[in-house]
Amino acid sequence: MNKIFLNLLLVSTGSFIAAIGFNTMFLENNITSGGMVGLSVSFHALWGWNPSTFLLLINIPLLILCLLFLGKENFAKTLYGSWIYPICIKLTSGLPTITENPLLAAVFGGVIVGIGLGLVFWGNSSTGGTGIITQILHKYTPLSLALAMTLIDGFSVAMGFTVFDADTVMYSIIALTIISYTVYIMEVGVSSARNMMIVSPKYREIQDYISSQLDRGVSAIPITGGYTGKEQVMLMTTISSREVFRFEKSIQEIDPTAFIIITPATHVIGRGFSLTKHYQIADEDLILPM
Template identity: 60%
Template structure:
């Protein structure tokens, strides 16, 4: 599928999922979990403003600022998501509220919106709104995106204190944390791999096991002990999470004194992971395929 078409499909699907979560979980339960959608819920409670109209019309001046200060490329990536999301909010407004338990709505609504927002991000776009404000502030100030996003969403959630009771606002914060967790999980991968580093006097036997039995690539690095000053060999390999325990057991069977470090590897690309494993050596390969 053409990449641009794939991006449009992901943004459309993500925006629809977000709109469903917004109307079936958040609106009636008054969960204002950040962003223009959260602000729309607070203003709906205070003044009766239609949430879809508010999200749509508030994006118009923000999109103009995006075009003027962030450039045409960012504007093009943002304009579709910022238009289709409020349209879907309007089209799904008749859907029933799935639960009136605020805690369940905060958690499961956060999951639904997090999944939808994750699809939008995977489509290299956004739904506009406060995201544009975050990018503008980031461009002209030294503050990081994470800090700015936290402050902006904090202000939106804080406005909820004017419209709702403290319990409802705390549910909104819980929902915001859930959305953030789900988006991060989608962007980095729920089943992340593990980077394993092994220092052992029996490194050759361990290397033979990794390459011939575990069928994983391995890098051998010279290292020097900080206390003894002796040169040793460190093996570095990347395996899937389910393989870690078995690899550890096999390494300890070879050398029970082996020093093993296991670290998360949230994004792994290459043969054996994102590409089909090939056993044919390629010219100028950094690591020969195993």
């Protein structure tokens, strides 16, 4: 019950935030940021249609398609979000437009709407609309989810060419990009960690440095050189981004010829990151203390 309440709270809060961004940034600046919401901006400019009414009505056939093609579970997850978002747009329709600069509207509106949609996704729901069509295309065609979403949202943005000038449509593309990136950041988090892989004949000295000086855990992985066929050891560790410079400099002092690979660690869970460090090995602990 607590989980359901939390999800409803996230969806409601996210919808309200996204609606604020839509009404104060997008609507009067003609930013068609993809999806049915983007179409509602075009139809508002063409015929004066109320965006919230349009979204409520268009979601009825889309929800029927969701039930028929995606099943009851997806229908249940989408139902509340597809209803509450248009309601929030209606409730916030009286808010003033914050800026008349379309670039500022695209950038800041994209962040606000992206945060709102990210909260909706955290609540295990969606705002319906073209997201339903995207899921159907992904399920019943060879199209990937990303490609299906790009095609559907791209069509919505392209509709802006029939109503607005090219500059306005390009601002809409900026807004769509920022929304997508903001939602992505909220899903995976802003990575501040780096995964390090080191190949060096002085791996023992480097391993000691990582353990004692950096105070990080390290794994020694046996590898075979593809060209020489020689058995070697590759060290792997994960450190925070602020430690990278010191790490590189110290490793090169130990072995100037060390082969080092540094990659972003999108999501890190474990001691030293999401858990507090401790230095006692538990009987059934698969992770060495850091």
